[in-house]
Amino acid sequence: MSIDITGVTKTYGDFVALDDVSLTIPTGQLTALLGPSGGGKSTLLRVIAGLETADTGEVTIEGVNATKLPPQKRNVGFVFQHYAVFKHMTVAKNVAFGMEIRKRPKDEIAARVDELLKLVHLSQFSHRLPSQLSGGQRQRMALARALAVEPTVLLLDEPFGALDAKVRKELRDWLRRLHDEVHVTTVFVTHDQEEAMEVADEIVVINEGRVEQVGSPDELYDEPANDFVMGFLGETTSLGGVLLRPHDVHLSLTPQEAGAAEGSISRVLRVGFEVRITVLTDDGDEVNVLLTRTHARQLGLEPGVRVWVSAASGATTVPKMAAAAG
Amino acid sequence: MVKVSAPVRWTLRLLAIGYVFFLVAWPVGMLFRRTFEGGLDNLRDAFNDEDVVSALLLTAQVAGIAVIINLVFGLTISILLVRYEFPGKRLLSAMIDVPLSVSPVVVGLALVLVYNGRDGWFGTTLEDNGFQVIFATPGLVMATCFVALPLVIREVVPTLTEVGDEQEQAARSLGANAPQTFWRITLPSIKWALVYGVVLSLARSVGEFGAVKVVSDNVSGRSQTATLMVEEKYQNFAQGSAYAIAFLLVMVCIACLVVVAVLRPQDEN
Numbered sequence: 001m002s003i004d005i006t007g008v009t010k011t012y013g014d015f016v017a018l019d020d021v022s023l024t025i026p027t028g029q030l031t032a033l034l035g036p037s038g039g040g041k042s043t044l045l046r047v048i049a050g051l052e053t054a055d056t057g058e059v060t061i062e063g064v065n066a067t068k069l070p071p072q073k074r075n076v077g078f079v080f081q082h083y084a085v086f087k088h089m090t091v092a093k094n095v096a097f098g099m100e101i102r103k104r105p106k107d108e109i110a111a112r113v114d115e116l117l118k119l120v121h122l123s124q125f126s127h128r129l130p131s132q133l134s135g136g137q138r139q140r141m142a143l144a145r146a147l148a149v150e151p152t153v154l155l156l157d158e159p160f161g162a163l164d165a166k167v168r169k170e171l172r173d174w175l176r177r178l179h180d181e182v183h184v185t186t187v188f189v190t191h192d193q194e195e196a197m198e199v200a201d202e203i204v205v206i207n208e209g210r211v212e213q214v215g216s217p218d219e220l221y222d223e224p225a226n227d228f229v230m231g232f233l234g235e236t237t238s239l240g241g242v243l244l245r246p247h248d249v250h251l252s253l254t255p256q257e258a259g260a261a262e263g264s265i266s267r268v269l270r271v272g273f274e275v276r277i278t279v280l281t282d283d284g285d286e287v288n289v290l291l292t293r294t295h296a297r298q299l300g301l302e303p304g305v306r307v308w309v310s311a312a313s314g315a316t317t318v319p320k321m322a323a324a325a326g
Numbered sequence: 327m328v329k330v331s332a333p334v335r336w337t338l339r340l341l342a343i344g345y346v347f348f349l350v351a352w353p354v355g356m357l358f359r360r361t362f363e364g365g366l367d368n369l370r371d372a373f374n375d376e377d378v379v380s381a382l383l384l385t386a387q388v389a390g391i392a393v394i395i396n397l398v399f400g401l402t403i404s405i406l407l408v409r410y411e412f413p414g415k416r417l418l419s420a421m422i423d424v425p426l427s428v429s430p431v432v433v434g435l436a437l438v439l440v441y442n443g444r445d446g447w448f449g450t451t452l453e454d455n456g457f458q459v460i461f462a463t464p465g466l467v468m469a470t471c472f473v474a475l476p477l478v479i480r481e482v483v484p485t486l487t488e489v490g491d492e493q494e495q496a497a498r499s500l501g502a503n504a505p506q507t508f509w510r511i512t513l514p515s516i517k518w519a520l521v522y523g524v525v526l527s528l529a530r531s532v533g534e535f536g537a538v539k540v541v542s543d544n545v546s547g548r549s550q551t552a553t554l555m556v557e558e559k560y561q562n563f564a565q566g567s568a569y570a571i572a573f574l575l576v577m578v579c580i581a582c583l584v585v586v587a588v589l590r591p592q593d594e595n
Contacts (some may be wrong), residue, residue, distance in 0.1 A: 049493050072500040078499035084492035087515045098500035099509075142496075149500055 002027035019209035032200035077146030077284030098149035156188035248315030260310035389531035400478030434540025469537035478523035485519035
């Protein structure tokens with residue numbers, strides 16, 4: 001197992017950033033640490049890198065106890081949200097930094113820098129300064145720089161957080177393909193569930209300093225451990241004491257299924273091919289239902305129409321907690 | 327920007343230019359004129375006077391040592407203030423500004439109180455061991471260091487804060503240890519702030535008068551710096567020499583500024 005975290009706790013004054021976290025991150029995979037801002041995911045990543053020290057607990061990287069090791073001895077590559085490029089060095093010098101520190105022969109460094117810049121599609125920019133690159137290019141350079149030292153693990157802290165939506169999506173696909181090529185154990189932090197679901201092999205959901213659930217994207221989506229995970233991975237609505245996805249609500253004009261709740265439509269909002277409908281049930285629930293435009297037209301849905309709503313067969317549901325998050 | 331009418335604009339310009347002219351340009355210009363009134367005679371006489379040469383050398387020596395000391399301590403204190411949290415940090419930060427607000431004469435007097443050889447706190451012990459501070463070069467250096475202390479720090483701290491520590495963290499994660507990170511990452515990113523701090527310190531050190539006046543016994547050829555000599559020459563009606571030395575002091579400062587102005591753009595391209 002590549003990274004083993006046991007009983008890690010980290011506090012800042014009264015604030016508990018990590019609360020007795022134990023976690024195993026498998027070798028060679030792309031793992032996402034997913035959770036809301038301030039939930040402790042970045043702190044966990046920094047503890048793995050050695051940029052923060054845990055108050056208690058241990059970190060083992062590839063069988064080596066790294067708890068007391070300074071960052072420069074852990075052989076991890078770290079990519080920062082705001083790139084942390086070395087502003088006074090050219091792109092090539094940035095990438096070569098780690099190897100120069102390790103006193104590798106000059107021709108070996110030159111060859112490896114060439115190879116890495118090709119990998120991140122920045123070959124023609126090798127003599128530029130980082131200030132002459134776009135955000136996406138800078139982040140690719142930072143990634144090449146981190147890969148240059150052949151790290152045991154690659155850690156990325158919200159790597160695409162500072163980029164605009166389009167570049168972000170491109171880099172996301174590119175990271176996935178890159179990982180399929182180089183296979184280095186990679187952990188990245190994100191608060192964007194779509195990003196995590198699309199890129200990661202495995203997702204660790206972290207909230208309020210605790211691990212809520214670990215699993216593949218499908219496992220998490222289909223079998224959320226609790227209402228927090230359910231709510232964080234997508235929209236939810238509550239119906240008869242359970243949480244479910246708005247597109248998993250079955251809506252009909254006649255009572256077709258036993259236990260269906262009767263109510264009337266209070267709002268219809270059309271966005272492109274989707275129609276979002278709000279139903280006020282007679283039991284006092286406000287249920288959001290998502291239908292396709294065609295389906296909604298067939299049924300002739302308008303505010304005031306009486307309908308019956310129930311959980312569709314095969315829908316993912318979790319019991320609603322007293323203090324439902326989401 | 328808010329548009330202002332032409333008369334207002336012209337009045338403001340005239341005010342600013344007039345202010346600088348009457349306060350700075352004219353007096354300095356007069357000094358230059360007087361220096362060269364008899365051609366190069368004043369300068370030649372000054373350079374032929376052994377005492378003048380030794381005063382200039384002493385100033386160079388004192389200023390040089392003071393700048394180096396302030397560079398090392400200024401850099402260390404700046405890094406301490408920006409990168410570390412510790413009790414008493416705000417107090418330290420406030421203390422650093424003291425030399426800016428306290429009159430240099432007071433600084434000299436305070437140093438005399440502590441380091442004089444007769445009844446000073448440390449002075450007696452030091453003097454018993456054959457190390458004279460007050461009325462000797464070490465005292466001059468200390469007084470100069472004191473007055474120029476904040477200059478490097480006040481230049482470096484904002485730059486260091488703005489640069490942040492992410493680049494340093496990145497260097498650490500790439501395998502660099504603390505000294506490597508300092509020399510390869512921290513120092514290059516604050517280089518220009520340091521250069522400015524040094525230039526300001528140098529200018530301030532070369533021109534220091536008040537604090538030096540108190541701690542020096544003003545013996546030509548031994549403990550008389552260039553500024554002290556300007557005063558003495560002027561009072562002894564040797565105005566020509568006084569102007570010549572003053573001119574040289576101004577030139578040192580101008581040279582510093584020119585060097586920075588010339589160096590800087592080349593580095594950025």
